[in-house]
Structures are given as structure tokens and as C-alpha cells.
Amino acid sequence: MATGRRAKMMEETRAKLIRAARKAFAEKGYAAASMDELTAEAGLTRGALYHNFGDKKGLLRAVIDEIDAEMAEGARAARDRAETPWQGFIEEGVAYIEMALEPEIQRIMLLDGPAVLGDPAQWPGQNACLRTTTATIQALIEERTVRPVDAEAAARLVNGAALNAALWVAASDDPRAVLVKAIEAFRFLASGLLRERG
């Protein structure tokens, strides 16, 4: 598969733009981020941007795709570290809360993303986060650990709770202390899905 030099440079250009965009969007927010400054930061101009991504929203979509994949991977890793499927589910949720402490994820994935692109479930990458959580819950239902419930519904609520918790933690004065409370509350809530209390 001879990926000629042209295609190679193209990918490099896209990568540079996405890198600069992640930085700018995270620091200034989507609305306040200037395309001129952003592309200059990447050593390019707006021409490259509109050629590769169509428009400003297209760039945001690309950025979100990338971060979403990273988050899903992080969640998967957390789940794999656990001993039981249920523990894995909990760890996955905790991982989301902790990941969402990073300003970049907060600003881009939780605040600007939904506002600009609408409902996360209909995002380009189909939102890997939601899909993995849904699959996890579905497995737990089939395993008879979790009550028979609509897996997607549960995933939505659990994710929403986790991400909202993260927003709260990050905005607080003492994030570390508040994080503990958030995780505890999350465990309690999640336990409501159990068939019988452990």
C-alpha cells in the first residue's frame, strides 16, 4: 500500500491542525478560538483547514473523534484491570470521572462538543464511550448480575452521572477531596442496577 509522499504530508498536516485545535479549544473554548491563530500555531493557514476539514465544526468533529477514542481506550484499560465484570463496570465509571478532570476533556467533550454538535450519541465516531458502556452493561445483564433493563438507557444515565460529577469536581475548590465524595456517590447509584446487593 504505497502511501505516497502526498498522502503522508496530508496526514501530517491534519495531525498538526488537530494538535493545535485541541490546545486552542481546550484553553479558549470553541467559540473564542480563532482559526487564524490556531492555524498559525500549527505553521499553516486557514486554507489548509478548510481544505482538510471543511469548516470550523469539521475540525471540532475530528478533535472529538480523537479524544473520544482515547477515552474509550482508557475506560477499557480500567475495566480490564478489575477482577469481576461488575467491578470492571464500576472502574470504567470511575475512570470517566477521573478523565473528565482534565480541562481539555471538560471543555471540549462536555461543554463545547454537545453545544456545537448536538447530542453526543450522534457524533461522528458514534461516541465510543457510550458504546463501550452500553456493551458492558449488556454483558452484565446477560450474566444476571444486573437487573433486566434497557442497556443503552442505563449507559446513558451512568455516563451522564459520571460526567456531571466530573464537572462538579473540577469546578470545586478542593478537587481531590470532592472527587472521593463523587466516586462514593457514584458507587451507590450504580449499585441500584444490581439484581441483589453485594
Next chain:
Amino acid sequence: MATGRRAKMMEETRAKLIRAARKAFAEKGYAAASMDELTAEAGLTRGALYHNFGDKKGLLRAVIDEIDAEMAEGARAARDRAETPWQGFIEEGVAYIEMALEPEIQRIMLLDGPAVLGDPAQWPGQNACLRTTTATIQALIEERTVRPVDAEAAARLVNGAALNAALWVAASDDPRAVLVKAIEAFRFLASGLLRERG
């Protein structure tokens, strides 16, 4: 307290602007809503707007304050209709989900609001929604119905779950059917807070 004619007109002007803003923000979103069109719709100009609200964000703050108060009132009404405190808590959550089905609330309170003004807990009206939920949970803890947990943390997660559920429902093809699933999942999750299962 002689509210002179001036003050009276002032209030009327603010009300007209807020009314037009709710409509415009809900239909076009905050970013795409033009101040020129918005104020013209209200029979005024941008002069009135910047005089009364400072800037575009100021107008959004005022709009959010109003809607937040309405939502808190709706939640209170739902809670009061229930027979037990716990049922009241559940009904409050369900009410949030149902209210969030309105496009106006989705767009303004759930999408643009957080993106433009940041964390809801630090909003002007201090977010009546969150405060009422926190108080409700605190009461349930003291009543020994709910496990000893940080009330604010629980309120945050529950609210987050409810509002996220609403986003999901509203974006779905068959909102009515999905709403049922969402409410069921919400009840399960919330039951995780109970000291012992009912």
C-alpha cells in the same frame, strides 16, 4: 414603594427582551442568535439590550435565571404531589427528565448554558434545581431512608443522570417509548441510594 413609571417601563422592556431571547436562543441556539434580529423581534434595538444586560452573556444569564426558577418550581410541584418523601424525590427526578424534553430547556439549559457560562452550580441564581435536589436528598438522609452520603454529590449525579437521559430521549426517533425506558433506568439507579431496598 412608588415604582415610578420609569421603573415600570424598564421592567417591561427587560421582560420583552427576555421573551424574545428565550425564543431565539431556543430556536437558533445561543451562538447563531443575532442580537439585531432578537431585539427587533421585541420592538427594540441593541441599545436597550446592552443598557439592561451588559452584553450577550448577560442576557443569557437572565434567561437562564428565569427558566431555572420555573424548573425548580415544577420540580417542587412534582415532589409535593407524591405520598412519601422518597416517592417525592423520584417524582422530582422524573419531572426533570420530562421538562428537559422541551427544546427550549434542552438547548438553553443543557447545551448552550454550560458551554457559555460554565459549571451550572456557579450560575447567577445559584441553580435552584440543584439546590432543591440537594435539600431533598439531605432530608432523606436525615430521615434514614437514604444511605449516609454527601448530599450535594448525590444531587449532582442524579441531576446529571436525569438531564442526560432527557437529551437522549429528545434526540431519539420515538421519544415516548424511549422516555419509559429512561424513567425505568432512572428509578433503578436512584434506588441505589436507598438504605435498604423497598
Next chain:
DNA sequence: CGGTTGACATACGCGGCGTATGTCCCGAGA
């Protein structure tokens, strides 16, 4: 009744997005 204040309208400048147009270089074919 003249002066002052405040509510609102009008006028202007700056900046940002998107697009139309231009330029250059790579790669294919004769």
C-alpha cells in the same frame, strides 16, 4: 422652567468565518 439624569437609539470599528481565486508542486503519461 432650566438643568440633569437615565433609558434607549444610532453610528462606527474591529475581528472572525467562509469562499473565491491564485500558486506551486507532485506524479502520470508520451
Next chain:
DNA sequence: TCTCGGGACATACGCCGCGTATGTCAACCG
């Protein structure tokens, strides 16, 4: 090797929207 077409990116332009500075007119006050 020379040519030439197309793609990747840069440059130039127009439009729109926000915020502010300035203007105007009506309501209070002495």
C-alpha cells in the same frame, strides 16, 4: 525528459455580528 492535469495549500475579499462611543429625548428636581 517534458508536459500537463490535479490536488494541497496560501492569499484576498466580502459579509456579518458584537461591543462601544456618541447622540437624542423624555422624565424628574430644584
